[in-house]
Amino acid sequence: QVRLQESGPGLVKPSQTLSLTCTVSGDSVRSGGSYWSWIRQPAGKGLEWIGRIYASGSTNYNPSLKSRVTISVDTSKNQFSLILSSVTAADTAVYSCARTVWFGEGYFDYWGQGTLVTVSS
Amino acid sequence: EIVLTQSPGTLSLSPGDRATLSCRASQSVRSSYLAWYQQKPGQTPRLLIYGASTRASGISDRFSGSGSGTDFTLTISRLEPEDFAVYYCQQYGSSPLTFGGGTKVEI
Numbered sequence: 262q263v264r265l266q267e268s269g270p271g272l273v274k275p276s277q278t279l280s281l282t283c284t285v286s287g288d289s290v291r292s293g294g295s296y297w298s299w300i301r302q303p304a305g306k307g308l309e310w311i312g313r314i315y316a317s318g319s320t321n322y323n324p325s326l327k328s329r330v331t332i333s334v335d336t337s338k339n340q341f342s343l344i345l346s347s348v349t350a351a352d353t354a355v356y357s358c359a360r361t362v363w364f365g366e367g368y369f370d371y372w373g374q375g376t377l378v379t380v381s382s
Numbered sequence: 383e384i385v386l387t388q389s390p391g392t393l394s395l396s397p398g399d400r401a402t403l404s405c406r407a408s409q410s411v412r413s414s415y416l417a418w419y420q421q422k423p424g425q426t427p428r429l430l431i432y433g434a435s436t437r438a439s440g441i442s443d444r445f446s447g448s449g450s451g452t453d454f455t456l457t458i459s460r461l462e463p464e465d466f467a468v469y470y471c472q473q474y475g476s477s478p479l480t481f482g483g484g485t486k487v488e489i
Binding site: 307310321323324325366367369372374375 | 383412413415417419425426427428429432433438470472474475476477478479480481482483484
């Protein structure tokens with residue numbers, strides 16, 4: 262069974278950097294046929310795709326966040342990570358990682374439970 | 383970027399009713415690359431439908447998807463108590479991947 266688990270600080274100060282890690286079990290981040298994505302959802306609002314990475318390290322980001330986002334993969338630990346720089350209160354959201362089926366540009370078949378990140382001083 | 387508009391925003395129904403949810407795209411979605419998700423409070427979304435009409439593994443046949451081009455529909459044939467939730471559509475025909483604003487199905 263595929264499981265994803267997000268981890269990282271729940272509170273980040275404005276202008277600082279948000280850093281999260283997703284640990285995958287039941288599948289390998291090296292496997293073909295899947296991308297690995299980050300998605301966020303502010304409280305009471307809709308879903309926003311942040312970006313994705315392939316096992317090779319190839320990335321694709323949402324243009325709305327591209328200048329502040331870096332996604333990386335650590336195949337030795339079966340993890341992938343998100344870095345979002347220069348955060349503001351508008352970045353407060355539940356951040357989720359998801360396995361992305363490599364069909365078209367990808368849909369999400371397994372999700373982590375999500376982790377709330379609050380941006381506040 | 384493809385903008386997805388879901389309607390209605392809220393659907394008030396009773397158990398046993400049929401629910402029809404709409405997702406309209408600002409431009410044609412390539413190859414009907416459209417997915418539907420169900421989200422319950424405090425949970426992350428669960429994949430219901432991909433390819434506009436293919437049910438994901440383990441999804442009840444009460445859920446069905448249809449449509450192509452710019453107009454897509456999710457139908458829940460007979461609402462069960464556990465179906466009351468928020469439903470999102472997502473297109474994966476072009477990048478960036480985008481979601482609709484959601485339809486809340488409430489009792």
